[in-house]
Amino acid sequence: xxxxxxxQELPIRDDVIITVFTHGxxxxxxxxxxxxxxxxKDSIATEFANYRKLYRHHQxxxxxxxxxFEKKITAFLKSISHPVETTGxxxxxxxxxxxxxxxxxxxxxxxxxxIPKPDKAYSGDFFNNTFILVGESFLPDSWRNDTLPVYMxxxxxxxxxxxxxxxxxxxIYTKCxxxxxxxxxxxxKYIEATSLGILHAEMDRLSNQAVHVFEMQKSSQNSTKMIGxxxxxxxxxxxxDYNHAYLGQNIGIKFNWYIIHRFKSVNxxxxxxxxxxxxxxxxxxxxxxxxxxxxxxxxxxxxxxxxCFIHGTPPGVLVEWTQExxxxxxxxxxxxxxxxSNLNKxxxxxxxxxxxxxxxxxxxLKLTQ
Numbered sequence: 001x002x003x004x005x006x007x008q009e010l011p012i013r014d015d016v017i018i019t020v021f022t023h024g025x026x027x028x029x030x031x032x033x034x035x036x037x038x039x040x041k042d043s044i045a046t047e048f049a050n051y052r053k054l055y056r057h058h059q060x061x062x063x064x065x066x067x068x069f070e071k072k073i074t075a076f077l078k079s080i081s082h083p084v085e086t087t088g089x090x091x092x093x094x095x096x097x098x099x100x101x102x103x104x105x106x107x108x109x110x111x112x113x114x115i116p117k118p119d120k121a122y123s124g125d126f127f128n129n130t131f132i133l134v135g136e137s138f139l140p141d142s143w144r145n146d147t148l149p150v151y152m153x154x155x156x157x158x159x160x161x162x163x164x165x166x167x168x169x170x171x172i173y174t175k176c177x178x179x180x181x182x183x184x185x186x187x188x189k190y191i192e193a194t195s196l197g198i199l200h201a202e203m204d205r206l207s208n209q210a211v212h213v214f215e216m217q218k219s220s221q222n223s224t225k226m227i228g229x230x231x232x233x234x235x236x237x238x239x240x241d242y243n244h245a246y247l248g249q250n251i252g253i254k255f256n257w258y259i260i261h262r263f264k265s266v267n268x269x270x271x272x273x274x275x276x277x278x279x280x281x282x283x284x285x286x287x288x289x290x291x292x293x294x295x296x297x298x299x300x301x302x303x304x305x306x307x308c309f310i311h312g313t314p315p316g317v318l319v320e321w322t323q324e325x326x327x328x329x330x331x332x333x334x335x336x337x338x339x340x341s342n343l344n345k346x347x348x349x350x351x352x353x354x355x356x357x358x359x360x361x362x363x364x365l366k367l368t369q
Contacts, residue, residue, distance in 0.1 A: 057187035063110035138214035175210035180309030223261035230316035
């Protein structure tokens with residue numbers, strides 16, 4: 001039985017996220033036809049099912065066959081304009097190293113990748129059809145009738161189903177790809193269906209989605225800088241599962257703080273405010289912003305002008321930001337970090353001799369005063 005190791009979602013391009021995972025050589029698995037789950041006679045399938053990640057319009061590049069992996073990963077990198085100086089495999093592993101992804105043991109392990117399916121080329125007969133689209137300003141008075149080419153399946157005696165396809169205009173697709181809900185971003189840059197009615201309905205949905213994203217971005221220009229604080233302490237009794245023997249008290253403390261921006265919501269039910277952050281958490285090894293010495297995997301998006309909108313209401317207590325308050329929580333965070341480090345230093349690898357030493361000099365109790 002083998003498990004997926006070091007599963008990570010990595011941004012190989014700003015708008016392209018891949019899922020990379022290490023597994024044992026010989027593991028057999030694949031994505032289901034609709035890309036919603038991982039099948040296979042392996043515990044990895046169960047692990048991905050528990051992960052509850054949807055992989056609509058994705059494909060799996062398995063590392064089990066080196067030749068196939070080389071061809072597919074090279075084609076993928078070229079399709080997203082990723083530089084391939086030597087071979088696709090070398091370029092890919094160079095990228096993984098730059099992201100801090102752990103190296104594998106080639107004798108017992110290999111790496112597989114789940115990637116978005118590239119847009120397929122489409123050719124054949126087409127006809128012009130009129131769609132109702134929002135204009136490039138995304139304003140209420142910009143809606144208009146626009147003519148777009150609609151391609152259709154070439155009709156032959158063997159054909160059993162006719163499909164229609166229309167490309168989504170670049171400005172609508174680009175705006176939808178900025179949706180704060182990643183799952184709502186369009187997986188493809190075109191719409192394909194068995195009826196014209198579905199094409200029109202989907203184009204209307206994408207136009208309205210683009211308008212919503214535009215309105216969120218516009219509303220967020222007038223925002224208030226806030227600090228969020230989460231502090232929780234708890235105590236519970238522990239027992240052994242075998243015969244319910246009492247194993248003492250479990251005392252826990254949870255603390256974190258963060259900076260976000262609050263603004264008036266647009267067309268959001270039961271909420272007066274929405275929120276965004278200028279910082280995004282991705283993977284280890286990514287460019288970091290400096291906060292108490294720098295935290296690996298936190299990207300500063302403000303330089304790009306890309307806001308990370310937050311789903312729902314952020315956790316904890318929210319107060320308006322001041323420099324004095326930020327400085328205070330920085331010091332408090334450092335205090336908690338130091339306390340954790342000192343407790344770990346004193347309590348890790350305890351033995352009788354170390355306990356007697358702690359009792360004699362009273363060092364540990366001083367940490368709690």
